[in-house]
Amino acid sequence: MRRYAQRTAGMTASEIRALFSVASRPEVVSLAGGMPYLAALPLDSLSAEVGQLIAEDGLVALQYGSAQGIPELREQICEIMALEGISAHPDDVVVTVGSQMALDMVTRIFCDPGDVVLAEGPSYVGALGSFAAYQAQVVHVTMDEHGLVPSALREALASVAASGRRVKFLYTIPNFQNPAGVTLAVERRAEVLEICAQHGVLVVEDNPYGLLGFDGQIYPALRSLDADNVVYLGSFSKTFASGLRVGWVLAPHAVREKLVLAAESATLCPPTMNQLMVSRYLATHDWKGQIKTYREAYRERRDAMLSALDQYMPAGCTWTKPDGGFYVWVTVPEGVNTKAMLPRAVTQRVAYASGTGFYADRLGSRQMRLSYCYPTPERIREGVRRLANVLGDELEL
Numbered sequence: 001m002r003r004y005a006q007r008t009a010g011m012t013a014s015e016i017r018a019l020f021s022v023a024s025r026p027e028v029v030s031l032a033g034g035m036p037y038l039a040a041l042p043l044d045s046l047s048a049e050v051g052q053l054i055a056e057d058g059l060v061a062l063q064y065g066s067a068q069g070i071p072e073l074r075e076q077i078c079e080i081m082a083l084e085g086i087s088a089h090p091d092d093v094v095v096t097v098g099s100q101m102a103l104d105m106v107t108r109i110f111c112d113p114g115d116v117v118l119a120e121g122p123s124y125v126g127a128l129g130s131f132a133a134y135q136a137q138v139v140h141v142t143m144d145e146h147g148l149v150p151s152a153l154r155e156a157l158a159s160v161a162a163s164g165r166r167v168k169f170l171y172t173i174p175n176f177q178n179p180a181g182v183t184l185a186v187e188r189r190a191e192v193l194e195i196c197a198q199h200g201v202l203v204v205e206d207n208p209y210g211l212l213g214f215d216g217q218i219y220p221a222l223r224s225l226d227a228d229n230v231v232y233l234g235s236f237s238k239t240f241a242s243g244l245r246v247g248w249v250l251a252p253h254a255v256r257e258k259l260v261l262a263a264e265s266a267t268l269c270p271p272t273m274n275q276l277m278v279s280r281y282l283a284t285h286d287w288k289g290q291i292k293t294y295r296e297a298y299r300e301r302r303d304a305m306l307s308a309l310d311q312y313m314p315a316g317c318t319w320t321k322p323d324g325g326f327y328v329w330v331t332v333p334e335g336v337n338t339k340a341m342l343p344r345a346v347t348q349r350v351a352y353a354s355g356t357g358f359y360a361d362r363l364g365s366r367q368m369r370l371s372y373c374y375p376t377p378e379r380i381r382e383g384v385r386r387l388a389n390v391l392g393d394e395l396e397l
């Protein structure tokens with residue numbers, strides 16, 4: 001008798017999480033994880049805020065709440081989304097335990113085993129994990145430096161149709177993509193939406209980094225261009241605090257109803273305390289100023305990484321040049337396998353995320369993702385220098 005459900009076969013350890021314990025040793029410069037730079041937060045005033053929250057509103061904060069999330073936070077979320085041109089009603093927002101829960105719920109309500117999800121190649125590890133857990137098949141769509149390539153999207157749709165399978169949705173991270181660091185060109189956005197609408201394919205827009213453009217630029221959300229066919233995922237993880245695990249999903253009415261049912265069965269309700277904490281923070285703190293502080297810190301770190309890459313990397317390596325977000329995507333010369341090289345890099349006290357984890361089909365062995373969000377600029381330079389040495393040795397072998 002088989003003990004575990006078949007779907008557990010698709011649940012594999014993320015290469016990045018498996019690396020966490022080694023990569024977090026102090027002597028290792030970790031360019032592997034995507035941990036936000038929380039030291040930029042005003043911890044003293046947040047601590048006072050938590051105390052006040054319990055004192056003034058403790059019996060609500062510590063109680064169960066509605067599965068959809070507390071109404072005042074959903075209103076504030078609508079104001080945030082308005083910055084990206086989205087006009088939404090709080091009734092269509094569901095608060096989630098981070099975007100990760102939204103990814104899980106969206107996959108749960110749409111995908112039967114064998115259904116196809118289209119996703120950029122490479123794509124976000126956590127999303128690929130959710131798709132695998134529900135036995136959906138991922139078909140990757142090519143990107144270039146301007147994001148998803150519309151003609152490649154058309155081809156992917158045609159080839160899936162020819163194979164007799166069903167595409168349930170396109171999963172896309174249009175802004176400062178994880179892991180590639182590229183942004184979907186504004187001119188392509190309407191075209192991508194049009195292709196999906198023509199084929200009856202829903203778009204799932206995952207946008208945790210949209211407000212972290214280094215020049216303060218904010219791109220129009222796909223949801224702002226098509227309210228009927230886009231499910232939008234947002235998160236406070238990168239703009240405020242990842243450990244609070246507060247995110248949200250904005251969905252067309254009918255989809256939202258299914259999501260609330262899925263949320264009820266998963267968690268009963270998102271944590272009231274954390275939602276109230278976020279809501280009070282938005283009401284009492286200069287949250288836009290905080291996002292600016294984050295942006296400036298990440299910009300400095302991005303600059304440190306790009307200049308170190310220029311200075312140290314061996315000939316034949318190429319990389320993307322993000323103008324927001326957390327990540328640079330590096331391609332190394334033929335003959336180097338970034339997954340095989342990783343243990344040697346860790347011995348040389350530098351860690352990165354090998355490209356293979358970002359593809360469902362294990363492509364990516366000549367790529368790696370470098371994150372500049374967490375280490376200081378000095379550590380980033382040192383990490384890139386060490387990485388370049390490892391690569392140099394590798395190329396000489």
Ligand code: PMP
Binds near residue numbers: 101126173208234245
């Ligand atoms: N989507 C993407 C593209 C991400 O990079 C991340 C976090 N690394 C998430 C979703 C998950 O965010 P959350 O902390 O809100 O679950």
